[in-house]
Amino acid sequence: MAYPLIDPKLSADALEKQLLAAWKHERLFQKTQDAARYGPPFVFYEGPPTANGRPGIHHVFARTIKDLVCRYHTMLGQGVTRIAGWDTHGLPVEIEVERMLGISGKKQIEAYGVEKFNRLCRENVFKYKTDWEALSERIAYWLDYEHPYVTYTNEYIETVWWLLKRLYEKALLYRGHKVLPYCPRCGTALSSHELALGYDEVQTNSVFVTFPLASDPKRQLVIWTTTPWTLLANVAVAVHPDLEYGEYEVDGVRYVVAAERAAHVHVGGKPLAAATRVAGYRGRELVGQKYLRPLEVVPLPQEGQRALVVAGAFVSAAEGTGLVHMAPAFGADDYAVAQQYGLAFVNPVG
Incomplete structure (x- = not known):
């Protein structure tokens, strides 16, 4: 042919x-x-x-x-x-209909009528x-x-x-936890795709907090966080096992940060890099040490480790101090580390 x-x-x-x-x-x-x-x-x-x-x-x-x-x-x-x-299903459909009607949030949806709103969603x-x-x-x-x-x-x-x-x-279901972003306006958890639809970068406050080591309170881990409300649920501090860390002495206190971050962390208005460095080591040497939690406000469950230095490959010296405070209920990395090390789990919000 x-x-x-x-x-x-x-x-x-x-x-x-x-x-x-x-x-x-x-x-x-x-x-x-x-x-x-x-x-x-x-x-x-x-x-x-x-x-x-x-x-x-x-x-x-x-x-x-x-x-x-x-x-x-x-x-x-x-x-x-x-x-x-x-x-x-999903928020994109509901949000589109909300825009079409000129309303926003659950209360206004209920005032409009849930049945009518659902019908418009099915059409849209x-x-x-x-x-x-x-x-x-x-x-x-x-x-x-x-x-x-x-x-x-x-x-x-x-x-x-x-x-x-x-x-x-078949006994293949189990009860557990999953850390997800939450939208207070929508009153629901968000998928990563839904979060990306409205992702925005904002400028906000952050804090530096010291965690004294239990073996010697004058040696203090310095952490940086943009979510200070999660400090109530702190159970661990993560370090990168291969990063270099230094101890810098100021007024008799030795502050522990990643060596690369010493110039960016200030104590008494001066960078730690300007202070005397009295020790240096890899992060793995800190792993396993215990510290004093900054806030003992929320009681922790009996089971699980707490106030422990752990290793985390996600820790970097790109920002902060090179030490990351862990609150398993508030971050995916935190929760994964909690599962790995058997850390205590507490969620004071909700």
Whole structure:
């Protein structure tokens, strides 16, 4: 069979559209499905987009890779089921409707009417549905849009609960903690994606605090924090095991900071680098030492270690003092270190 010559006058865009039209006319997607219908099954669920926002070029990149996987399994003779989906939950939908109505926050949503608000959210979530479908068709990303899963439907929600029940029956669920950013306006935890939507850098106050070592209170660890309210829940101080630390004596007190930060930490209005350095060592030599907690206001649980110097690869000398105060309920790194060292866990907020 001879293939027709490509018209050199056509642009790449026109050639692609011509080919897509031919595939559509031939029902090529359906034919590939039928040809491998009885092959070993390979089920692909599209990671669902939220259709109240337009697709971007990054979606083209991701969908190209997904399509390659599906086409590869089709070439192996497998029966590939490509299921489209729509993500209809999440703050972006609610915030968009709030803007549309000119309201803000839970109280105003309740005053407007939760049922009416939910109905608008269900409508708004498909605002750009045709844009997404057009993108998929334009890049030849084959999906079954006639039978998609939609996350707000009872069928989908009940399936999730059924799966959770199965996990529970197999003793695969456990109660634990997860540190997440929280939005007081929305009254809910935020995902990393939601946080990125409104991330902003602000200038705020910070504090330097000294933690005397239990073995010698005149030797004091210097920590820097932008969240002083978390000092109530302090249970550890992290140092980098490979960083160089120095002890700088001022008026009989020896302050411990990363050597690289000595010029940036001031005591009595003068940088520690100008004081006498009386000792120097790697951070690993501090690990395991005990110190006196700065505040004994919130009682700690009986179980778990506390007031302990631990190692943390995330500690750096880029800012602060090179020593980081640990409050496991208030940071992902803090919580991970708490799990590693068996630290006490306390959350005085909430």
